[in-house]
Amino acid sequence: MQNFGTGAVTPPWVVNLDHALLKSNIDHERAIAVIGQEIFSFPSRIKSIIASGEFKIEKRPMDASALAYNQDVLDALKREYRNGRKLFLCSALPYSVVKAVCDYHGIFSGFFVLDAASQNERDGVRRSIAQEFGSIIDDFELISLPADIGALTAAGHGSGQSGALVWTNVLSIISAIRVRQWSKNVLVFVPVMVSPVSTTDNWYQSILAFLAFSLVASISYVCNDLLDLQADRAHPTKRLRPFASGALPVATALFLVPILLVAACVAAFPLALTFQMTLVLYFMLTCLYSIYLKRMLMIDVVVLGCLYAIRVAAGGEATGIRPSEWLIAFSVFFFLALALIKRQAELATMLKLRRTKAGNRSYRTEDFPVIAALASSAAFNAVTIYAVFVWFEVQNELYSTPEALWFAIPMLVYWLGRMVLLAHRGSMLEDPIVFGATDAKSLICGAVVFGIVQWAH
Structure with a gap:
């Protein structure tokens, strides 16, 4: 793992993989995959898998290219990377998943795994950084949500964005239920x-x-x-x-x-x-x-x-x-x-x-x-x-x-x-x-x- 480099002109960004970079919840997706695979098993089998968290265990290498990324966030990160800013990933996901994403994109200087309770808290991230690098680094920006990118890059969010988001969700739901397929x-x-x-x-x-x-x-x-x-x-x-x-x-x-x-x-x-x-x-x-x-x-x-x-x-x-x-x-x-x-x-x-x-x-x-x-x-x-x-x-x-x-x-x-x-x-x-x-x-x-x-x- 590389050091942040305290002499950097701009503070590094620590990006939350779970809620900022990814648009989907991997744990939810794995739980659904388990249900599909075990659908013909006894309901108690499915219940025990979900309750025990067994579905979170990686049974094969994660294909980072098959994940749903927030493209706006990813584009902003790539721009900052080209401008010389250091980028790091933090996540509550398993080590193998975070590493696969980090290696796939090639723009992150390193990563570290957090516990689920502290992944969106600056103090929790700071503690993890201290454990990883041996010293407390105060000078960093935490990207917990996609909106944080707009605030840091002065992109802003217009007042009509919430209405546009609602309309986008409505269109997505219409697409998900495939109204076009009703023609059958x-x-x-x-x-x-x-x-x-x-x-x-x-x-x-x-x-x-x-x-x-x-x-x-x-x-x-x-x-x-x-x-x-x-x-x-x-x-x-x-x-x-x-x-x-x-x-x-x-x-x-x-x-x-x-x-x-x-x-x-x-x-x-x-x-x-x-x-x-x-x-x-x-x-x-x-x-x-x-x-x-x-x-x-x-x-x-x-x-x-x-x-x-x-x-x-x-x-x-x-x-x-x-x-x-x-x-x-x-x-x-x-x-x-x-x-x-x-x-x-x-x-x-x-x-x-x-x-x-x-x-x-x-x-x-x-x-x-x-x-x-x-x-x-x-x-x-x-x-x-x-x-x-x-x-x-x-x-x-x-x-x-x-x-x-x-x-x-x-x-x-x-x-x-x-x-x-x-x-x-x-x-x-x-x-x-x-x-x-x-x-x-x-x-x-x-x-x-x-x-x-x-x-x-």
């Missing part, structure tokens, strides 16, 4: 859209079903992001998610999840019991997927396809309009194709980054052509089933103009083929349905197909 849940409207006997009440029931599914899906997204923190931070786009980037502390989930759960129950309460049971099944399956199934080769895409199909079935349970066997068969292959396209897009991203494997998936980049072939096969099997369905409807004349349904086939072929090609090129960075909800050509295709179905009615 329009699938609950499929039964009422294709039925020739739907009523206004059916549309109202579908809207409630959409809200209930969206809120429950948001719970699963929050839980999934908490369990995937490390993998997301290594991903080019997922690293920007609120929990991975540190924009939201992981403790936010403690009040966010219950609020979403209550709101989902309120939306589902007026609907049929069978819908509520389907919603519970969906939630359990998404949790199982997030914790375990998404890491299993091919099982993950089958489950993902089933989660799409469950939305369609749930829409039928909410309205009392049961999907036909043809619609279920079409949905299975159609949504399996979308699940495979999603994996194809992820592998294309991995190829661009020259990585061999995603951190939380069982697929390797060498599987890319196989996944692409499976996606194409599933997509055009769905089109084949739809063509047989149209032929069946023409024979039975359940629609007033069933021949009109033939015109949807070219649109399906075009849209599915385009999705496969865009995923192959690496141009699709998110879920195909979410991509389609913001893609002009996809929206036109959807509007045309909807118009064709209404014409057939």
Whole structure:
């Protein structure tokens, strides 16, 4: 450990790693990781690990590059370092963690570990400095919080900053619950859209079903992001998610999840019991997927396809309009194709980054052509089933103009083929349905197909 250098013109800065440099709480993140790893153990096992603090013990070297840093603080520290100021880290985190961060950034002259009670107190830091260096050094500045940087650099904080912070947190929460992903849940409207006997009440029931599914899906997204923190931070786009980037502390989930759960129950309460049971099944399956199934080769895409199909079935349970066997068969292959396209897009991203494997998936980049072939096969099997369905409807004349349904086939072929090609090129960075909800050509295709179905009615 190096000495401060009492002859320095400017006093050194002692930076609190836990609350100033890091945007996230490592202990909270480790506790969540333990829960995810031990979820199938007895609850008493999880409780004993958390109570004993065993989750704090480093079982493998800390990857300092995968932590969520306060970029404004880090930039200010780098400027001061270039100007010749000595910087030191203090922290209540384990020695190995603090050392890893110190070595990674290369701007700190040294570090020392504090007890949790004194890490933000100047006297406590002074005592630690005395123990480390053998003398009491009074001439230093303690950076306990990000705001301390502004005070020391005369950057100041405007009166409107608190309001901006609140607005930023609101936007982060909206991003965390992935309101954009709610577009997937329009699938609950499929039964009422294709039925020739739907009523206004059916549309109202579908809207409630959409809200209930969206809120429950948001719970699963929050839980999934908490369990995937490390993998997301290594991903080019997922690293920007609120929990991975540190924009939201992981403790936010403690009040966010219950609020979403209550709101989902309120939306589902007026609907049929069978819908509520389907919603519970969906939630359990998404949790199982997030914790375990998404890491299993091919099982993950089958489950993902089933989660799409469950939305369609749930829409039928909410309205009392049961999907036909043809619609279920079409949905299975159609949504399996979308699940495979999603994996194809992820592998294309991995190829661009020259990585061999995603951190939380069982697929390797060498599987890319196989996944692409499976996606194409599933997509055009769905089109084949739809063509047989149209032929069946023409024979039975359940629609007033069933021949009109033939015109949807070219649109399906075009849209599915385009999705496969865009995923192959690496141009699709998110879920195909979410991509389609913001893609002009996809929206036109959807509007045309909807118009064709209404014409057939």
